[in-house]
Amino acid sequence: MPELPEVEALAQDLSGRLDGRAITKVHVAQFSALKTYDPPLTAIEGTLVDDVSRHGKFLDIEASGLHLILHLARAGWVRWRDEVPALPPKPSPKSTLAVRIVLSPGPDDPDDLDTTPGLDVTEAGTKKSLACYLVRDPLDVPGIASLGPDPLVEEFTREVLGEILVSEGRKQLKGVLRHQGTIAGIGNAYSDEILHTARMSPFKAANSLTDGELTILYDALRSTLGDAVARSQGLAASELKAEKKTHMAVHGRTGQQCPVCGDVVREVSFADSSLQYCATCQTGGKPLADRRMSRLLK
Template sequence: MFISKNAETSIKHQLLVSPEMPELPELEVIANRLAERLTGCEIQNVEVHDHIVIHGKTAGEFEEGSIGETFHSFRPDGKFIIMEMDEHDLVVNPMLTGRFRLLDKHRTPTKTDMFSIRTEKGTLWYYDRKRMGRAYLVLKGDYSDVAGFSGRGPSALDPSLTLEIFKERIRRHRGQIKNVLRNQRFVKGIGNAYADEILLYAGILPFRRRSTLSDEETVKLYKAMRTVLSRVLEIISHRDLNEFGTEKRDFLMVHNRGGGMCPLCGGRVSEITANRFKTNYCQTCQK
């Protein structure tokens, strides 16, 4: 069969796209989908299929602690999802490849299924190809055992994070601006992909030192952070949970678009990989 050169490149490109962490917009939508379906549902059964993702408890404690409780709310918190129940909260950090799926009928677990939670409105499956995610069953509101939870800044979309507070917070952080944006202690919810998107929109090169940013650039950065994250949230807000994945970020402007065309100037998107993290930027639009 004849495959055109372009089609071939595009197939190869799709295969090479490595999994990336869900960030604030994705976690917000995941929490909304779970809430729509499971709020008010009693947990009939919990089964741990692979204990490697369960932290702070044995698989048995994890199961017994949640069976019989009712789901009250689902909310994103930075890169975590918090599921509030009666006495306990279930906190999940999906890391790179942790994903959720809601199925009407129970089925046999596959080898990527880590745990499943059965309710009268279907079963919630948490699956994780790389088994890197972390799940904690904690006493209500006690997140002291959750790794990387305490000491984080406000959410990047928190309405109380005003420009003044943003400016005040950013002064405390040094180093390259992309790393500052990704630092959850500065603001929470931004990872590798949206940091690139925000910096393109702000017109700032990712390698610039935070200390070299002018006051005007800091304002641009704040506005870009809000605009990019809200826009992504709007685009993905109606997506179905089972069709969800960071691999389906077909709306990105610059991230994962190395060699492609910058949507702002029509120039070529540059790419650099360091510590397994890919950074994409536009040499024309970003200074």
């Protein structure tokens, strides 16, 4: 799932690519992806792109006062195409294409080529959760209106994090970090990485941190996300997924060695997701109970 660092890098990459271009047409290939009807999608056709930005894990393409907003969900992505097909895409449940944004040639495109570049918004898998909105104000999107603070802005201080953790009571740190209404942009992968860097159990109660532990968690959060954003700067969209996977210490590395201590990376499975952690680094050497696996072994 694209999270804050990837969506930030994607916004930066697209901001450069879309500068000086107009949106000439938007095709919806998966009708379930379109979540709004007013203004109609045709309202953005013929408009000039002003900016590309991010709200949590939402991508915002602003054009002439309108906002085409994408939430890529678990398996979505945006792919640049130097040339899109002349024929509109046909809706098909077997296709990964959800939305196609057709663009005008840019100021840097070769003068002798009649190019028709564009963006393909795709979603792999059978569970279609990708969402596309056209709104006049980003806050018209419910998921954006309910976002918590962005963890990389200057206003997100150690004290702000402390207040959040106290207000969340006995909730587990893992869940608090990845809940978008509490802190924006952190998902399953980076919450694993932040907690590994902080050497804290994902099941630790949010309000149980000492003053010193709060400092450690805050520094881990800012450095993990900040370093990931810095590594992604300047990368093309096609390179971002590989960059993310390469630098994971525990997430997605079940059964491999922890790069810090050499212990095996362990996993706890849930109905539709899992978390990874190092027992030596994070839980005093004690493996966490994996209730799903326990039921399978009975």
